[in-house]
Amino acid sequence: MDISIFNVLGPVMIGPSSSHTAGAAKLSKAARAIVGKPFSRVSFGLHGSFAKTYKGHGTDVALVAGALGLKENDDRLEGAFALAKEAGLAYEFYEIDLENMHENTVVMTFYLEDGTQAEIVGASIGGGEILIRRIDGFDTELRMNSSTLLICQEDKVGIISEISRVLAKHQINIGVMTVNRNSKGGTAYCSIETDSYLTEEVVKALRQVPNIISVRAINIIPEEEV
Amino acid sequence: MQMYNSIEDMLRISEAENKPLYQVILDNEARVSEISEEEIFKRLEKRYQVMEEAASRALTEERKTVGSLITGVTKIQYEYAKKGEGLCGSFLNIVMARALSCSEVNASMGKICAAPTAGACGILPAVLISLEEKEGFSRRKALEGLLVASGIGAVIMKNATVAGAEGGCQAECGVAAAMAAAAAVYLKGGTNEMAADSVAISLMNCMGLVCDPIAGLVQVPCAQRNASQAVNALLSADLALAGMKSPVPPDEVVDAMYRVGKLLPYQLKETALGGIAKTKTGQAIAKEIFGKE
Structure with missing residues (x-):
């Protein structure tokens, strides 16, 4: 069962x-x-x-x-x-x-x-x-069942690999990643679901990446309950 | 460790490994959830406490519900039960009061534990808590009963459905009755076979029961069905304990319930387009509450 x-x-x-x-x-x-x-x-x-x-x-x-x-x-x-x-x-x-x-x-x-x-x-x-x-x-x-990163960035070449590099450096595994933009070369939006706790340190490191406009981390701690 | 996918499997493993039914379910849960037995009992205890609270909260306190369709029904039933003059005796009348309490608490935005659903949340608590009180079981024993009930429920969820929108009320309140019947048989010291028979009997007793809530609200006839299916659970447990055997194995009855659910038209599956909801008065109540039909 x-x-x-x-x-x-x-x-x-x-x-x-x-x-x-x-x-x-x-x-x-x-x-x-x-x-x-x-x-x-x-x-x-x-x-x-x-x-x-x-x-x-x-x-x-x-x-x-x-x-x-x-x-x-x-x-x-x-x-x-x-x-x-x-x-x-x-x-x-x-x-x-x-x-x-x-x-x-x-x-x-x-x-x-x-x-x-x-x-x-x-x-x-x-x-x-x-x-x-x-x-x-x-x-x-x-789904908001796991910790989530919301990143707003300029739609420029290499920015996603730069984000991945920072996450890998902090041992954060990307579960689901979606990227979307309003126009070519305009503003883009990236959301990343991960199993890891997102520390202030990671958020700071991401904010230092060139062409990133904003970063928000939402930590969701799996609950049970008792 | 052997796996089970049916009630028949569960009984076979229980016999082969010489373990009580609740232990077979516990073993499986420890594997599925990857948590210790101790942790499982903690979680069961927490849910049992929510059930106790919901089953008693409306006994003495009228709860505000949308349209007031079931506001105060629990209190009236509890007063009647306490007098001890009921046709069904004071025990069954208290059982019904507890089932109604959960329904009234649910409808009034109170806290409940779905078992297996929010609409059917009164049946299992009413049966377990009343038996615990009547027979003086230990809390540990009551939680073992809860394990038996939810193990049966999980098998039905896998092989059939517990959603009113898919199977009608028989899949919600009917399955809750089957779960509670099995727990009642266990708590009363019946055999695994008797528990399985009580599952079959209780589902036969409500085969085809439709889901037809007035105005789409989880109130009428949901509260009444919680009260009556709690009684169904107990009478089915008694029939099985007395020695009645179901000629049709419980797994086949579960399958029949599922097929009947599929055959039911959508008007009778939680859409409020048939049954009690579609009566002249049912529609008038809906119109009064929402200003449209």
């Missing part, structure tokens, strides 16, 4: 729905980590089944909870609206029709305190699992 009993007995979660509640909280919590800067307002565009049933499954409450940094099994989740008020976080929901996107997709726009905006698109794909599909207009496919 290759199925763990804990796939049958679990997850431990806040009800009522693993996809519409637990997955929703996970999505906005992941988006918050990706944005990585203070924000005072967030808007959620709900697509498909999310748009149709969000009130019934507490998807709205869960999304706000995740934006506040709460985990999907946090007891405080149901009180997220009140917590947001206390924290001074404004939020809003609207329905949106996206083409060729998963039924449970949300567009999250973060209004940052520095006056800029960040937009993350992600889907809740079942059983509490998620997929980040777009970051600030760049397509990606991040």
Whole structure:
């Protein structure tokens, strides 16, 4: 038998729905980590089944909870609206029709305190699992189950090999890597999923690589629980 | 160590290696998850505590649910059970109250442990906790029961489905009942064969049960199904303990359940387009809650 009993007995979660509640909280919590800067307002565009049933499954409450940094099994989740008020976080929901996107997709726009905006698109794909599909207009496919590097760089020859060199030097194995650009020779975006913990040292070394605009490391520590 | 992929395999290994059923499941889990037995028991204990909390939380506290479809149903049932005048006796009435509590907690954004799903999260806790209380088992023994239940559940997940969208309610609440029945037989000292028969009997008892939630919410008839399938688990365990044998082996019954699930039209598989959800009143409730049908 290759199925763990804990796939049958679990997850431990806040009800009522693993996809519409637990997955929703996970999505906005992941988006918050990706944005990585203070924000005072967030808007959620709900697509498909999310748009149709969000009130019934507490998807709205869960999304706000995740934006506040709460985990999907946090007891405080149901009180997220009140917590947001206390924290001074404004939020809003609207329905949106996206083409060729998963039924449970949300567009999250973060209004940052520095006056800029960040937009993350992600889907809740079942059983509490998620997929980040777009970051600030760049397509990606991040499961957010392992530590992730997000690098914004000039679209120049040799930059990817330079990034690989730095990672290899720090003994970091690249699990999944996606690279995307908005135009030839313009700005490009690279996301790397890895099994290793991403230290401040690695991030600093990457920032020193010529033509790299920004580097963000999101460390995801595999949990169990006990 | 031998591998299993069916209930029949599990029983054969248990006999060949002269190990209790829970130990066969434990051995397999240690291999699959690459963790120690001690760690597995810790994780089981943690889940059991979540189950206990969910099974008691709504007994005395009404919980706010969307549309209030099941708000307070647990408290009413618990008051009735405590009077001890119920037709099914106070034990079964308490079992039903605990199952309802988990459903009410789940629907009101409380913490639950899916078993095997969130919609069916009340059946296993209601049966295990009530038996632990009634028969005075040690916690270790209750966790062994939890192992038996989840081992059976894993086999059904592999060979059939536990998703309402794929197999209807029989795959969610029905499988939960089968898991709980096997645990109940084990806890009461029945044989492996009796546990396997109780799995077959409980699944036969709810073959074809559809998933038809009003307004798509995990409330009605989900809460009622949690209560009734918890009772199904116990009566199936009793039938098996009494000596009833299922003429059809449990693995074949699991397969039949899966095939029936495939045959069910999509309207009866978690889409709220059939059954109780599609009744005049069911639709009116949905309209009231969402302002559209």
